[in-house]
Amino acid sequence: MTVKRQTAWANCRVGEISDLVRGVSYAKSEASKEAKPGYSKLLRANNINVSVNFDDLVYVKDERVSSEQRLADGDVIIAMSSGSKSLVGKAAQIWSSKGSTIGAFCSALHPVHGINAKYFGYFFQTKSYRKHVSYFAKGSNINNLKRDHITELEFPLAPLNEQRRIVEKIETLFAQLDKGEEAIRQTQKLLRTYRQSVLKAAVTGELTRDWREANKDKLEPASDILARILKTRRENWQGRGKYKEPQAPDTSDLPELPEGWIWASVDQVLRDGLSNGRSVPDAENGFPVMRLTALKDGLIDISERKLGDWDAASAEAFLVRKGDILVSRGNGSKKLVGSGGLVVSDVDDIAYPDTMIRVPIALNDVLPEWFIQFWNSPFLRSQIESAAKTTAGIYKINQGDIRSFLVPLPPIKEQYEISMLVSECVDKGRNLERWCDAEIKRSASLRQSVLKQAFSGKLVPQDPADEPASVLLERIRAECEANKPAPKRSCKKTAKRKIKA
Secondary structure, eight states, X not given: OOOOSOTTOEEEEGGGSEEEEEOBOOOGGGEESSOOTTEEEEEOGGGBSSBBOOSSOEEEEGGGOOGGXXXXXXXXXXXXXXXXXXXXXXXXXXXXXXXXXXXXXXXXXXXXXXXXXXXXXXXXXSHHHHHXXXXXXXXXXXXXXXXXXXXXXXXXXXXXXXXXXXXXXXXXHHHHHHHHHHHHHHHHHHHXXXXXXXXXXXXXXXXXXXXXXXXGGGOOOHHHHXXXXXXXXXXXXXXXXXXXXXXXXXXXTXXXXXXXXXXXXGGGGBSSOOEEOBOOOEEEXXXXXXXXXXXETTEEOTTSEEEESSOHHHHGGGBOOTTOEEEESEESSTTTTTOEEEOOSOOOSOBOBTTEEEOOBOTTTSOHHHHHHHHTSHHHHHHHHHHOEEETTEEEOOHHHHXXXXXXXXXXXHHHHHHHHHHHHHHXXXXXXXXXXXXXXXXXXXXXXXXXXXXXXXSSOOOTTSOOHHHHHHHXXXXXXXXXXXXXXXXXXXXXXXXXX
């Protein structure tokens, strides 16, 4: 980000106006998940976003932390290593350090005296900074930034008084954007609440109470439907060994359902057994397989795919078909494990992965659109989260869990009515959700526009009376040179090449 137009500005390197310190290395025995006397808060990459959060902290023995590794307000924390290229280099400025420190995969930049700390910190939120670190974050298995990738980065230095004016203007504009984003997020929260209330009303029968009363003489009881499903399944099993009758639920403590409905288990409404997908290595040329990210908002996005190291014959048993319901077996978030999606249209040849389970409902008597709405309801969600077990930070459910889940089964005609009403409500909300998402992205784009103007000298008027940044920079260099022997911080000027943002 070379400054050419503003003669009062100067270009320098990040390492000339700050001191970079690497984080603390420690053994597992020297750390704790709980706060203890003689231990310091240790921030890691997961604590860095646009700002610093103090969730999921680790505490490390004070003796492992040097004075240079103690954070001060205004320091910028950077994730220097990560398995994800999108995460390495992410930075945030800390304003409530409280004696904290950072882990070994992070670094901290201490801005020198004479630089407006907020001006310094905003630079690390710019798109040009992200572009810079994305280019240099290279590694075979883990992406790393080297020290000079940060310290040699070119920094557009404004006169000190202009730095203050820029910060004031940024904060004014960002406050307006914050207010708008908060209103949008409140709308998103209300939409989620509305959607869940609609799904709850659908599962309890409240949504179709009036319709059911008007059509009660036209509805086949769900008990007859369930009996037919079980009879058909038993008949289709012939020749496949001993048949095991699906387990009916214990209804003694369950609430009473509307007339014509019946309690069932997921196992009872299946036409066949559940089946896990298959794990296959990635390949440059192979048979397509879906990614777990194909599960989106109750639907399956078959464009989320990769090529697996297997052929069509090997994948045949796992081919995805219209009407399939697929659910995730595991997720790092308890709120996402067991998420389900419906394949609503004909698809080309593609298989589902080992991270998903196919749920083959009895299509003649259970409407897929109704079932996926039921699956994503608060009633079923609570069953999933109660059954989920965690291993190595991953929440998982298995086929036995799914078979045991309770289903309040309505008559088939009522399933159609429920599905139609829910779809109408959800579609309206979905359109508004898309608008909210677009506005949040627009706000993020506006923030970047503000920052781009700020660091190109176009956000606030220039004042010819301001001391030029070149004079400020020479003073900083002189002070750093004078303080060179000091053991705590060294701002030594280097003669290395400049790296442009």
